[in-house]
Amino acid sequence: xxxxxxxxxxxxxxxxxxxxxxxxxxxxxxxxxxxxxxxxxxxxxxxxxxxxxxxxxxxxxxxxxxxxxxxxxxxxxxxxxxxxxxxxxxxxxxxxxxxxxxxxxxxxxxxxxxxxxxxxxxxxxxxxxxxxxxxxxxxxxxxxxxxxxxxxxxxxxxxxxxxxxxxxxxxxxxxxx
Amino acid sequence: xxxxxxxxxxxxxxxxxxxxxxxxxxxxxxxxxxxxxxxxxxxxxxxxxxxxxxxxxxxxxxxxxxxxxxxxxxxxxxxxxxxxxxxxxxxxxxxxxxxxxxxxxxxxxxxxxxxxxxxxxxxxxxxxxxxxxxxxxxxxxxxxxxxxxxxxxxxxxxxxxxxxxxxxxxxxxxxxxxxxxxxxxxxxxxxxxxxxxxxxxxxxxxxxxxxxxxxxxxxxxxxxxxxxxxxxxxxxxxxxxxxxxxxxxxxxxxxxxxxxxxxxxxxxxxxxxxxxxxxxxxxxxxxxxxxxxxxxxxxxxxxxxxxxxxxxxxxxxxxxxxxxxxxxxxxxxxxxxxxxxxxxxxxxxxxxxxxxxxxxxxxxxxxxxxxxxxxxxxxxxxxxxxxxxxxxxxxxxxxxxxxxxxxxxxxxxxxxxxxxxxxxxxxxxxxxxxxxxxxxxxxxxxxxxxxxxxxxxxxxxxxxxxxxxxxxxxxxxxxxxxxxxxxxxxxxxxxxxxxxxxxxxxxxxxxxxxxxxxxxxxxxxxxxxxxxxxxxxxxx
Numbered sequence: 068x069x070x071x072x073x074x075x076x077x078x079x080x081x082x083x084x085x086x087x088x089x090x091x092x093x094x095x096x097x098x099x100x101x102x103x104x105x106x107x108x109x110x111x112x113x114x115x116x117x118x119x120x121x122x123x124x125x126x127x128x129x130x131x132x133x134x135x136x137x138x139x140x141x142x143x144x145x146x147x148x149x150x151x152x153x154x155x156x157x158x159x160x161x162x163x164x165x166x167x168x169x170x171x172x173x174x175x176x177x178x179x180x181x182x183x184x185x186x187x188x189x190x191x192x193x194x195x196x197x198x199x200x201x202x203x204x205x206x207x208x209x210x211x212x213x214x215x216x217x218x219x220x221x222x223x224x225x226x227x228x229x230x231x232x233x234x235x236x237x238x239x240x241x242x243x244x
Numbered sequence: 245x246x247x248x249x250x251x252x253x254x255x256x257x258x259x260x261x262x263x264x265x266x267x268x269x270x271x272x273x274x275x276x277x278x279x280x281x282x283x284x285x286x287x288x289x290x291x292x293x294x295x296x297x298x299x300x301x302x303x304x305x306x307x308x309x310x311x312x313x314x315x316x317x318x319x320x321x322x323x324x325x326x327x328x329x330x331x332x333x334x335x336x337x338x339x340x341x342x343x344x345x346x347x348x349x350x351x352x353x354x355x356x357x358x359x360x361x362x363x364x365x366x367x368x369x370x371x372x373x374x375x376x377x378x379x380x381x382x383x384x385x386x387x388x389x390x391x392x393x394x395x396x397x398x399x400x401x402x403x404x405x406x407x408x409x410x411x412x413x414x415x416x417x418x419x420x421x422x423x424x425x426x427x428x429x430x431x432x433x434x435x436x437x438x439x440x441x442x443x444x445x446x447x448x449x450x451x452x453x454x455x456x457x458x459x460x461x462x463x464x465x466x467x468x469x470x471x472x473x474x475x476x477x478x479x480x481x482x483x484x485x486x487x488x489x490x491x492x493x494x495x496x497x498x499x500x501x502x503x504x505x506x507x508x509x510x511x512x513x514x515x516x517x518x519x520x521x522x523x524x525x526x527x528x529x530x531x532x533x534x535x536x537x538x539x540x541x542x543x544x545x546x547x548x549x550x551x552x553x554x555x556x557x558x559x560x561x562x563x564x565x566x567x568x569x570x571x572x573x574x575x576x577x578x579x580x581x582x583x584x585x586x587x588x589x590x591x592x593x594x595x596x597x598x599x600x601x602x603x604x605x606x607x608x609x610x611x612x613x614x615x616x617x618x619x620x621x622x623x624x625x626x627x628x629x630x631x632x633x634x635x636x637x638x639x640x641x642x643x644x645x646x647x648x649x650x651x652x653x654x655x656x657x658x659x660x661x662x663x664x665x666x667x668x669x670x671x672x673x674x675x676x677x678x679x680x681x682x683x684x685x686x687x688x689x690x691x692x693x694x695x696x697x698x699x700x701x702x703x704x705x706x707x708x709x710x711x712x713x714x715x716x717x718x719x720x721x722x723x724x725x726x727x728x729x730x731x732x733x734x735x736x737x738x739x740x741x742x743x744x745x746x747x748x749x750x751x752x753x754x755x756x757x758x759x760x761x762x763x764x765x766x767x768x769x770x771x772x773x774x775x776x777x778x779x780x781x782x783x784x
Contacts, residue, residue, distance in 0.1 A: 122615040123622050136341070143345040145516070147649065148353045186613050190690075194713045197690060198361055201608055201716065204617075209341040209604040212621075222573070222625050223603060225338045227465050228455045229578035232424050 092174075100138045102153075109156045110137045110207075112174045116181040117207050124220045128207060131217060136210030152206070158199055162188070166196075266317050270415055270452075270475035271482070279474040280330045282481040283370065286490035289510045293488070293522040297323040299780070300506050300526040302493040302541070305372020306766045307753040307773040308532030309472035309480065310412065314777035316483035323524055324480060325491045325506075327533075328369035329513040330473060336463030340602035343462040346514060347376055349651060356641055356656035360713040362562065364654070365720055366536050370489050371473030373534070374766065377720075378460045378582040378600075379449035379469050381418040382763035383409055383771075385590065392758040397730030398739035408771040408778070415479075416450035416470045418767075425456030427579020429628045432568070433598045434584050436680030442672070444586040444596075450475070460581035461601045491522050492650065496529055496545040496749060503529040503547065503749040516650070528748045528780065530741075532773065535725040535755035536652045539643045542726070542736075548745050553736045557727050558641035559760060560656060560719035562712075564666050565599050565631035566673060567609050568682035573625040576600065586676075590762050593635035594669040596676065600629065608716050609688030611695065620686075627686070630676060632669030633721070635760035636662040643725045656719075658712035666717070671706040678702070690714040721765050726755035741776040752776050 069077070092105040100107060114128025121127075141149050160173045168183050169176060176184065188200035211217055218225075227233075275281040301312045304326040312324040328347070337343050344352025349368045355361045367373045386402035393400055412418075421430070426446070437444035450470040459465055467474070481487055490511055497505040505525050509518035531538045539555035542548055579600075586596040599606070606629050610620040641656030670687075677685050678699045685696040687705060691714050696702040729735025732744035737756050743749045752773040754765050761768040 116614060118618060119614050122618040124618045140341050140345075143342075143514070144351045144353065145649075145651075147646075147651075148350055151353075182614055189613060194360070205604065205608050206341070208607050209339070209602070212602075212604045212607075213339045213341070217621075221603075221621055222575075223577055224575070225459070226578065227457045227459070229427070229458075229575075230424060230456055233453075233455045233466070 097135055097138055100135075101142045102138045105160075106153060106156050107134050107138070108174045109160045110134050112181060113159060113185070113203055114207055116178070116185050117204060118211055119178070124217055126214060126216050126220070128211060131211050131214040133207050133210045136213065137206065140206060140210070155199055155202060159184075159188075159203060162196075265483070267313070267479045267482070268414055270417065270470050271478055274478060278332070279478050280332065280370065281478070282487065283330050283477070284486070284488045286329060286510065286513055289490070289520055292520045293491070293510065293524075295323050295486070295522075295524045297321045297486070297524065297526050299323070299528045299530060300325065300524045301530045301532060301752075302506065303372060303532035303534060303537075303753065304370050304472060304477055304487070305367065305532065305534060305753070306374050306472060306770045308530065309371070309374075309476035310770050310773035311530050311532060311752045311777045311780075312485050312487075313476040313480040313483065314774060315780060316480045316485035318777070318781040320781075322480065322485040323526070324477070324485055324487045325493055325508070325522075325524070326370050326372075326487070326489045327492045327511060328367065328372075329489050330370040331375065331463055333463075333465050333467050336459070336465050338459065338462050338602070340462070340604045343602070347463065354651075354654070356560070356654040356719075358641065358655045358657040360658055360717070362560065362656055362658065363718045364560065364722060366534055369473070370477065370487075371471040374450075374469075374471035375463060375473060376461055377764075377766060378447075379451050379471075380582055380585075380764040381413065381416065381448045381450050381767040384761040384763055384768050387591070388762050392728075396728055396735060396758045398728050398758070400739055405771055405775065408774040409767065412767060412770040412774055413448075416475055417452040418448050418450050420446040420448055421454070421580045421583040422446075425454050425580050426583045427456055427458070428574040429576045429579050429600065430583035430598045432570070432574065432628055432680040433630055433676065436676035436678075437586050437588070439679035440675055442586055442596075442676065443588045444584055447580075447582055447585050449580070454580060456579045456583075458577050458579055458581050458600050492516075492518070493531075493533065493541055494544055494650070496531075496541065496547050498545065498547050498746070498749075501745065501747045503746055528750065530750040530752050530776070532752040534753050535722050536643055536654065538751055538753055538755050539725045540645045540650065540652055543645055547749060548736065548743055551732075551736060551745060553727060553734075555643040555725055556640075557724045558643050558654065558656060558722065559639070559724040559757070560636060560641065561633040561721035561760065562636050562639070562658060562662065562666060562717045562719045563631050563633040564670060564715050564717050565606065565609060565629045566670065566677065566688065567606070567627045567629050567686040568677035568680065569623065569684040569686060570626045570628070570681060571683050574628060575625055576628050577603065587763070589669070589672065592668070593637065593665055593760070593762070594672070595633050595763060596669065596673055597631050597633065598628070599631040609686055611686060611688075630673050632666060632673050634662060634665045634669060635762050636665070637759060638662050658717065663710055663712045666715075667706070667710045674702040674705050675699070688716050721754075723754035723757035723761070723765055724759065726751050728756045728758055740779040741772070750776060750780070
């Protein structure tokens, strides 16, 4: 039989853990989304840490629709891969409990501390943390660069005939110079 | 119709000594302009499929499509199965995430596990990898075949293979990338090589009418790339082959030494949900599902009991890219995807290339976070990615079925000696960057400065103690998982792709490679597939 004090301690610990892991998140930002409200909050926090408002590209991650993008992205992935992405979100969210800088979840941190968390992942001596960072940044960068305003700011053109020589090339078809 | 320096509308003509009816060049004149006319789509399946044929070929990529076309033109009744759907020009999207989801297995998130993660990809589409690769057609040097012969005892040499290479190159309009579509990114690489006295050359590619849109990875919206879905597959259909897409091959039924039937399912595009069952009875079965998928079919079939080589000996060409940064904009998105390369160090196992893929994917090499990262994205127009790939002869991996799925679980250990080799290539690559006029290099390697501002600073790329896990290494050339050998005890197939323990089960994909082809593997697997088809026709 568990002594009452130990039981109370375990119960309090369990409640704190449950609160830390599951509670206090906003409702879903995107209606009909696959990602839970918590997951959307993590994506939004990452999106604006990677692509902050007022930066050299005048569009933040949230403004570029990265929460919606990630939701679509995860929805389209095979089940196993989708699970890995969701675990990645959890890893980022609760990483500060282990790696700092403060023992709170990622979404509870201020802008600077969020950047510090991601920076420590980026430069971490732990390979897995660096991979987690790269995976998250690559997925969000795909969404960010897909936004026309970002592409415009980068002067990035998707042009099927960038040299304007299509017809000339086609006349000598065969692909030989 | 476009005027071709070939042989008339049908593209059919026999060369002296060649079987009549063999098509020499990929057709251009498609019914209603649709290169996929005659291809069975998912929407057309109403019930279970029961088919009989002479030969069933699994996979429509560079291996399978060649076999299907050649055998159909040789008078065989051929069924070609492809798990992915067909993609037309209008189906191609440029957004990296969506493109990968639609055209790649596992949404493009596949990676090997082992002493590091190495992203790798496999197409899931009519045309297989030829739909999304850079169309590079490179012949392995003669010494590769000598090496394969020494390693496996298989009678294979340059002279024997030359006619097969000739035929494939002619059919696919292979030729050097024209100067008009190179664009600054490719020409800067050439400039750097020239300045250092390193030989380089325009890549030979299977294209006709390339405009340098740099969109090979997400599918050619110009229709210039002669991927197998618009070349070999339509030619096979003209010769009577039946082509079924959205059909997943799962198991070969064996009766003693003979493969008698192939079992599988119709699967919904993009979800993989199985709907109808598929049974194909055939006199010969050719697996060309790719070196990551064919071993799974063999494993599921228990077709080769006691063979210890199935799924073993997986080899890759690990590749590492760095970004050269220039003073002026060079618009890297314009120009042939990989228009130039250097084979100067090929004998050492090093191939140097220009690289391009969706910018978001390459951005993994960019340093910084937040505003800093955004700043680097703004500088993208001044960057050119160059990469080194190596013949990682010491590194090995394995292909096994992932539990509860039809996807492979891949392991691969990047050997320290091969890491040293890629580091050597990295040093040469950085020299090329500086010689081409770069003002900085973004190496994207953990543990060294994120921006190298001078040739002196970049010496660290040579002197540092590099570990594989410090790098962002990717590998899209995979081979060796069902290797060829003269003796049954040393491999899975013989020199003609026949599984040793069987009379009529063949493999025609990169799995049969004995080791690295030193260059991009597509042309080699097509030539080998052509040889396998010729052998099957001769065998009667």
